[in-house]
Each structure stands twice: as C-alpha cells, then as structure tokens.
Amino acid sequence: MNRAFRIVGTEGTGKRGARPAALLLGLALVAGVSPAQAADAPFYQGKSIRLVIGSTAGGGYDQWPRLAIRYLSRHIPGNPEIVPQNMPGAGGIVAANYLYNIARPDGLTIGAFNPALYFDQLIKRDEVKFDWGKFTWIGSPEQNEILHFIRADTPYKTIDDLRNAKVPPRCGSSGTGTTGHYIPRLMEEVLGVKTHIVGGYQGGAEIDLAIERNEVVCWSPVVATYFGREPYKRWHQSGFTRVVMQTGTKRDPRLKDVPTLWELMQRYGTPDSGKRLAKVILTAVTLGRPVSAPPGVPPDRVRILRDAYAKAMSDPELRAEAARRGWNVNPLAGEELEAHAREVIAQPPDVVEKMKWVLGK
Numbered sequence: 628m629n630r631a632f633r634i635v636g637t638e639g640t641g642k643r644g645a646r647p648a649a650l651l652l653g654l655a656l657v658a659g660v661s662p663a664q665a666a667d668a669p670f671y672q673g674k675s676i677r678l679v680i681g682s683t684a685g686g687g688y689d690q691w692p693r694l695a696i697r698y699l700s701r702h703i704p705g706n707p708e709i710v711p712q713n714m715p716g717a718g719g720i721v722a723a724n725y726l727y728n729i730a731r732p733d734g735l736t737i738g739a740f741n742p743a744l745y746f747d748q749l750i751k752r753d754e755v756k757f758d759w760g761k762f763t764w765i766g767s768p769e770q771n772e773i774l775h776f777i778r779a780d781t782p783y784k785t786i787d788d789l790r791n792a793k794v795p796p797r798c799g800s801s802g803t804g805t806t807g808h809y810i811p812r813l814m815e816e817v818l819g820v821k822t823h824i825v826g827g828y829q830g831g832a833e834i835d836l837a838i839e840r841n842e843v844v845c846w847s848p849v850v851a852t853y854f855g856r857e858p859y860k861r862w863h864q865s866g867f868t869r870v871v872m873q874t875g876t877k878r879d880p881r882l883k884d885v886p887t888l889w890e891l892m893q894r895y896g897t898p899d900s901g902k903r904l905a906k907v908i909l910t911a912v913t914l915g916r917p918v919s920a921p922p923g924v925p926p927d928r929v930r931i932l933r934d935a936y937a938k939a940m941s942d943p944e945l946r947a948e949a950a951r952r953g954w955n956v957n958p959l960a961g962e963e964l965e966a967h968a969r970e971v972i973a974q975p976p977d978v979v980e981k982m983k984w985v986l987g988k
Contacts, residue, residue, distance in 0.1 A: 670928065672705030674735060678918075681722030681740030683715045687852070691768055691916040691954070692739035695936070698945040702935035718802075719744050720754050727757035732921040734928030737765060742914035745971055746809075749907075750983045760972040761922040763929055764964035766936035767915035768949075769957045772875040773806050774853055774882065775814065777845040778838065779869040786818060786871055786891055795821040799834035799843040802826065803987035806912075807834065810847035812985040813908055814872070817892055817901040849912060850879060855953040874909050903974075904981050910971045915957075917964055933961040 678696055682688045696709040714722040719740035730736035745759040783789050783796055800807035803826075811822035825843050828834045835858055837843045850873065853859045862868040873879055874888045886894075888909075892902055918936065920929070939945060940958040949956050959967075974982075 669703075669705035670734070671703050671707040671931070673707075674705070675708040675710055676700075676734075677736045678709055678711045679722050679726055679730070679736065679738040679740075680711055680713045681715060681719035681738065682713065684713055688719075688739065688741060688916055689713065692918060694945065694948065695768055695918070695939055698939040698942045699935055702938040702942070703931060717754055718747075720747060720752075724754075724756045726919065726921055727762065730921045732763070732923035732925075734920065734924050734932060737918055737920045737932070739916065739918050742767075742917050743911035745968070746908075746911070746982065746986055748972065749974060749979050750986060758922075758972070760969040762968065763920040763922060763924045764961045764968060765918040765920060765929075765932050766940065766961050767917040767959040767964060768940055769851065769915040769955055770959055771912040771915055772850045772873060772879065773810055773847055773909070773912055774850050774870050774874070774885070775810060775845065775847045775872040776853070776868040776870045778841070779866055781844050783871070784869065786820065786886065789814075789820045789822075789871065790818065792821065795823045796845050797823045797825050797843040798845040798847070799828055799837050800824050800826045801828045801830050801834065806847045806849065808987060809908060809985050810874075811845075812987070813905060814888075816981060816985060817888070817897045817905055818895055850875075850882075851955055854881060855955075874905075874912070900977060900981070904978055904985070907971050907974055907978060907982065908985065910967055913959070914964060914967060915959055917959070919964075929961070936961065 678692060680689050680692055693711055696711065700706055700709050714725060716722070722738055722740045723744050726736065726738040726740075730738075744755075748755045748757070748759050777783050777789075777796060781796060783792060789796070798807065798811050800811075802808060807828075808824055808826065811820070811824055814820040815822060822845070825837075828837060831848065831852075834843065834846055838846065839858075848859065853863065853870075859868070863870075870882055870885045872888055872891065873882050873885050876887065876889055878885065878887055888905060889902075891897075892905065920932065924932075937958065937960060940956060946956055
C-alpha cells in the first residue's frame, strides 16, 4: 500500500470537498508516482472516512460501529483510515440530519444511529429533516428481537394472567421512543395487556435497580442484551425473572417455551391492522445497529462499502472478538436494509395514527 501522498482529514470532512486535479498531480510527482499510476490507484487510497455516531460513547450503538470499522478498513481497496466522531442529540436525530443534509455524498462520510428514528419521521416530528427511505444503507452487524420479562415473584405467570390482571404491573421506561415504552403500548394495542408505565429513568441501569428494589417489576430489553450482560444473565439463571413474550417470528432456542408476539396475535385474533402496526414497529430491532451514508453516493463506492462491510462481518478476528464480548453476529446486507427502510416508511394514515399513540404523542 502506497501511503506516500496520503492526506488525512481533507476529503470526507463535509464541505471542504475535492482537491484540485493539479494538486493531486503535484503530490503524485513529489511522491515519485506517475500520473497514470495515481489515476489507477483505488479511490479510497490515501483518504480517510469519517464515521458519525449519533450517540454518546460507551453504549451499544457506539461500541458496535467502533468495533466494525477496525475490520472494515482492511477490506476496502486502498485501506482508508476510518475516524469515528460522536454526534449525540435528540436521540440520534442530530446525526441523521447532519448525514442527510450536510455531509457530502462522496462515500467519505458514513453514519451509525438509532434504527428506530423512522418512527419520528412517520409521526412527523418537527425535528426530522431526513427521508429514511433515501439514505444509502451499508450494512448492520446484527438483527435483534425484543422480549418482555416480569419478576417471577409477581402473580403474573403468562400473557393470559396479564390480560386478566385487575391491577396492571408497573414496567420501567426511560422514554417514549424506547422499548420500555413502546413494547408495553404495542402489547396493549394488539394483545389487550394493560401496563402501568413508570417513566423518567435515565437508562437501562437505573431500571435494573428499580426492578431489584421492586419499584417496577417488568421491562422489555433486546434479547441480545438480556442474554449478553448482567444482571439479566444472573436473573434468568436464578429464576428471578420470567420471560412471557418474545417478538421474533420464530422462538429463540433459549426461550423455546415462550410464545412469540405473532403466535399470541394469532391466538387472540388481532386484526390485520394490528399485525401491520407490529411489523412497522418491530422492524426497528430487525435493522440492528445499521451503518448508512448520505443519499446519492456514487454506485461504485456504495458497492465497495457494502462489500467491505459484508467481508468485515465475516472476518474471523471480528467474529472472535464479538464472541469474547458476548455479541451475536447476524449481519444484514445493505440491500436488505434499503428494502426494509423503504417498506416501513410507506404506511397508511391509520397505522400512523396508532403509532402516535404507541409512542406517546
């Protein structure tokens, strides 16, 4: 790899743009490289890619893309440096707006943010300045599902118990756009399960403490989180919690006795409109932790990025590191992300109105 005329931090940093051809020629001559050789060099050689992350450092939506880019670069011809930059705000909307409206569509800026942001577009939040279906989708490392658990020392053993409960259980939530809010609301809409949602917690860790203190008795985390970190692993193994529902279309082998939402909707005769609402909402976790780029990236660069991302996800070293962290690797290709993104954003008014209620608007 020839790094003799590599410049880090010029192209790929927003509006600063392409360098004049004369400058490239001059650099090539200084480096002892002929103009023909420079012209044949891979596009990404000597360049850097900026990764905009729409969350604070340390969480799952920050850690996964940081791990992925360490392997992504080695599979892009030219081996560009990839520089992460956190851009939190408004649950990821700030980063999404930046990627869509300000970053140049040259393949040198990519982004990673909350996959549920399309909710905000569907219910027409004023802050949204993007069209979810028009992002350039690169890939996602995993496809998640959600479960709903409840403390095992409560009288609620099954979904039937919850449907018939005279006093709804208290479930923790950190915000209307989180699983702790929209999964109980979705269960009420499609299964008739009433829940008293206790909001205001800062995050999952605070909800964990509230469950241990019996302030709340139920929550709806991602399945990978439930089996991937404490205290859930300990709670599940000791029988402190009981999972009563999972959202996958098939039962997770670790939860083979737990009915899926789809089985329950079939049992209780949920109308088609409710099933469609469930699909729209649950697509967010199917998207996993996606990586995208602005609309309009040249097709040849999209192909390079998608191929490299897919190869990175198959890289034995990445797989081994993910396994050490307890992370599942179940990638979703850019083409599949694109299809999901276009499908979920095209919803009739009745589904959108129900989404507003589910999301607390």
